[in-house]
Amino acid sequence: MLKILQHFWSFVLHPSDRKLIAYHSDTYSKVFSTLFLFKVLILAIILPLQYLVQYLDPVFTKKSDTDEQAIFYMISAVVFAPLIEEFIFRYFLKYKRYYRFVISHNTYRKNYRWLLYSSVFLYGLAHLFNFENANLLFYFLGVLLVSSNLVDGLVFSFIRVRLGFVYSWAFYGIWNLFIFSLIGTIILLKNPVTKIHNDNIDLEINVSQFRDTTQALFFVRENSDSLFNLNVRQYPLSQVIDSLYGPNRYQVDDEYIDIEMRSAKGYSKDSLMNLLKEDFTIEPNIP
Template identity: 30%
Template sequence: METIAINFFKFLKNPKEKFNETLYLKEKWNLLFSILLLDFILVIIASGITSLIDLHLFELKSDPLEDLFSNKAAFYIIIIAALIVPLIEEFIFRLFLNYKRNFVFQFFDAFTNNKAKLFWDKHFKKIFYLAAILFALTHLTNYSNTNTLFYILAPLIILPQLIGGLTLGYIRLKLGFFWGVLMHGLYNLILFSVAILFLNITSLTKTTTVDYSLEITKLELGLNKPVALETYKTGAKIDSIIVNNSTVKEVATVLNATDTTLLKNSNRINIRFINKTDINNVETLILNELKKHFK
């Protein structure tokens, strides 16, 4: 592991397209898993910076990503994240790093007497880093933020993806295109499996009084189809309100909210409200609680 990490950092000092050594299958698997582990270690460190930005400067809103995976079964999410996305992204951002697969440069070579190849060899280091940077920059679309500070801090926000672009580029050149797809797929498989199993639900409110009980949880991934807000009444009295996998804006609309912040928020939530006595301002109570967490 230590030797592999050292070789990787040496490679980053002067990226090259070709490697002279021949690796056996066992050595290839060892290299793959060692770089995957190194990737996770570096990404965890870089994610600490992203978390500080999210906690202390401004909220990083990942609405587009949530919309993509919401209301899907866990199996469907894994198929997209671990198979389809890696294949597409590796095809776009790293297939061309091997000159034999770079059909654009080869096309220009046919008309420029191999000047495109000379340019490629001379500037390969820049091309390699440009591919990693472009890969990272596309992940800015994971967020819906548009404030100026977001773009100023963009290099720090996409640092985890930049690290991924570098490690995946190394594996693509060292082992081949499909090994890069495999590593990308394994990375996403582990990441999304952990998210689904352990990080999917965050408790926002859990209040129990003599008058009522209210529990609100936030969903990172809205698994399966949502259930519309259900209100149970005895006459005019609201006995309970149940919400499963609905967006804040959907709930706010049903509860007749006027707060535009809530009416635009796409975070997914569960709500369990039980009326123990005879309080009649239930909608206001729930909306006020939502305002505390979704400003």
């Protein structure tokens, strides 16, 4: 394991497009497992930094208002997205014969370091577009937000070059499967996000990883600034906020949510917003 990590570090410092020669049948599986564990360790280190960024300058994402059923989402995330991204960002990291019409092999190798680093940088930069922020501080802290993607770029590039394109595609897909399984487990463990039962209100809020529009429901009974009944299933939180408080008044780090709320006397919208802010990232939208 240590030798594999040393070889990976040597690749990061002194990149080359040399293929790994396997002397043992289990070499590739050892590379896979070692780098997978390495990425898990890096994820554990980077996540606190990303939470720090969220504290300093909240980041926002937007959920689709269409179906995101689990089976289709997983096929896309595990098969098609890795294939497309590997082709765009890493296919060219191995010299091909037809490249000679554009660049000689010698020139390619002399400039390989910058080719690889540019690939990793562009891969990380592309993931900044997953967020909706547009302020200066966000872009200043952006390197922390995509730090895990930069590490991904180095690891995937190493596997693509040393083992081959199919192996980096497979590794990327397996990693995505691991991440989405981890997210799904966390969501199951933290549900319900909010559960309150008292004389003023009965409230339960759950989050979902995917959306099924055949189950979608949005019902609200209100009077001025008071809510008496709110029943939401399979809606993005941003749409719920826009419906209750007016469009574009708030920025939301989005989730698919289910809300069941009843209040015989009426519950103020401001009080509900305060409850939502305890568990979700919601900030006033500054024009």
